[in-house]
Amino acid sequence: xxxxxxxxxxxLERYAQALMSLAQQGNIVDQVGSDINTIIETLKNSExxxxxxxxxxxxxxxxxxxxxxxxxxxxxxxxxxxxxLLVDRRRVMFLLGICSEFQALLRKLNQVVxxxxxxxxxxxxxxxQALKDKVIALTGAHQVEFDIKLDPELxxxxxxxxxxxxxxxxIRGQLRRISLRLGGAA
Numbered sequence: 143x144x145x146x147x148x149x150x151x152x153x154l155e156r157y158a159q160a161l162m163s164l165a166q167q168g169n170i171v172d173q174v175g176s177d178i179n180t181i182i183e184t185l186k187n188s189e190x191x192x193x194x195x196x197x198x199x200x201x202x203x204x205x206x207x208x209x210x211x212x213x214x215x216x217x218x219x220x221x222x223x224x225x226x227l228l229v230d231r232r233r234v235m236f237l238l239g240i241c242s243e244f245q246a247l248l249r250k251l252n253q254v255v256x257x258x259x260x261x262x263x264x265x266x267x268x269x270x271q272a273l274k275d276k277v278i279a280l281t282g283a284h285q286v287e288f289d290i291k292l293d294p295e296l297x298x299x300x301x302x303x304x305x306x307x308x309x310x311x312x313i314r315g316q317l318r319r320i321s322l323r324l325g326g327a328a
Contacts, residue, residue: 150236150239153233153236153240154236154239154240154242154243155243157228157233157236157240157243158240158241158243158244158246158247159247161174161220161221161224161240161244162244162247162248162251164220164224165220168220170218170220171248171251173218173221174218174220174221174244175244175245175248177216177217177218177221178221178241178244178245178248179245180213180216180217181213181217181221181225181237181241182238182241182242182245184212184213185237185238185241186238191208191212192238194208195234195235195237196235198232202229202230202232205229205234206226206229209222209225209226209229209234210222213225225237228240249287252284252285253283253284253285254283254284254285254286254287255277255281255283255285255286255287255304255305256286256287256288256289256304257273257277257286257287257288257289257302257303257304258288258289258291258302258303258304259273259288259289259290259291259300259301259302259303260290260291260292260293260296260300260301260302260303260312261290261291261292261293261296261299261300261301262292262293262294262296262297262298262299263292264292265290270288273286273288273300273302274286274288277302277304280304280307281304295314296312296313296314296315297312297313297314297317298312298313299311299312299313299314299315299316300312301315
């Protein structure tokens, strides 16, 4: 028997891949990608909307009506139809995950790497460009997308995560490494 996480992952992959195939066949990958970004931003900005789609008490018709009201004609017809299919198949509760998986497929298709950057304060344009150059040199990707988070506990510096690789150039990380060396020398 599969665990819930594995089944959920398969659902996300299967639906994201189906949407990608449709977008490629229709030669509208960029348009659907833009739609997916809009959906993600909307869901991230509305906890109520996420809860509404996850709640089985609401009927499919209600969920379709809300989708139409929220996104209207702002989405390509392929994307709108896909959303309605998710409602019909009772998979709309996975919408955010499916969209995130689609973004990952789109990045892979376009040879774009996602770098999660954690820093103490907002980065300047020059710092972002320097990071972008370093990540491209490290990965060989054509482009880089950043997910930048602020964490005052870093004290200073930056932590970059690219896939499973972590580059810790933070002061907190340096202090931890010094502490480990000193602890090992005693």
